Amino acid sequence: MARTPSFDREAVVRAARTLFWTVGYESASIPDLEAATGLSRSSIYNAFGSKRGLFDAAVQSYLDEIVRPRLRPLSGEVVDPDAIIAYLQGLRDAFGTLTSMPASHGCLLVNAAGAPIAHDQKVAQVISDYRAELHDAFARGVDAHTPDLDAAERERRVTAITSSVVAAFALARIDPAEAARGIASAIELVARSA
Numbered sequence: 001m002a003r004t005p006s007f008d009r010e011a012v013v014r015a016a017r018t019l020f021w022t023v024g025y026e027s028a029s030i031p032d033l034e035a036a037t038g039l040s041r042s043s044i045y046n047a048f049g050s051k052r053g054l055f056d057a058a059v060q061s062y063l064d065e066i067v068r069p070r071l072r073p074l075s076g077e078v079v080d081p082d083a084i085i086a087y088l089q090g091l092r093d094a095f096g097t098l099t100s101m102p103a104s105h106g107c108l109l110v111n112a113a114g115a116p117i118a119h120d121q122k123v124a125q126v127i128s129d130y131r132a133e134l135h136d137a138f139a140r141g142v143d144a145h146t147p148d149l150d151a152a153e154r155e156r157r158v159t160a161i162t163s164s165v166v167a168a169f170a171l172a173r174i175d176p177a178e179a180a181r182g183i184a185s186a187i188e189l190v191a192r193s194a
């Protein structure tokens with residue numbers, strides 16, 4: 001009879017998520033993961049199959065617990081006209097708080113996009129889907145904020161906002177103030193009238 005795991009799976013995944021977010025997939029060694037999670041190597045492999053299985057669980061946790069709750073006001077049935085501005089202001093403020101994970105470590109998925117793990121087809125698809133999810137949420141926010149934009153201008157703004165957010169996450173690790181300025185420009189773009 002298989003033994004039931006005697007650990008809190010969500011807590012383990014969150015601890016691994018923080019390590020992967022901080023140092024990246026390639027630099028997170030098994031001993032580092034053991035120290036972060038409190039699990040032995042054999043327990044990690046028994047529970048997640050591999051380091052990669054733990055990374056996949058950490059990415060899913062990142063999407064479910066970090067990304068999607070922040071996007072929820074932009075993806076609900078009804079989107080408040082100021083939801084896109086509130087999202088961007090919250091992100092700008094996070095970059096202004098140097099102890100926040102976004103300011104000190106950017107975005108787990110944007111970081112992964114610039115690392116060797118992004119050559120894995122499954123990881124590349126998750127990153128592509130994440131960008132599409134941001135784009136769709138921002139499109140709903142722009143539609144609610146400026147419903148009379150023509151389709152071409154709407155798409156230009158949504159693409160610019162999405163690109164600004166991704167670029168800000170890429171810059172945050174080295175210059176969070178510049179990342180915040182990029183988001184401030186996105187706020188100005190949203191606030192501009194048709």
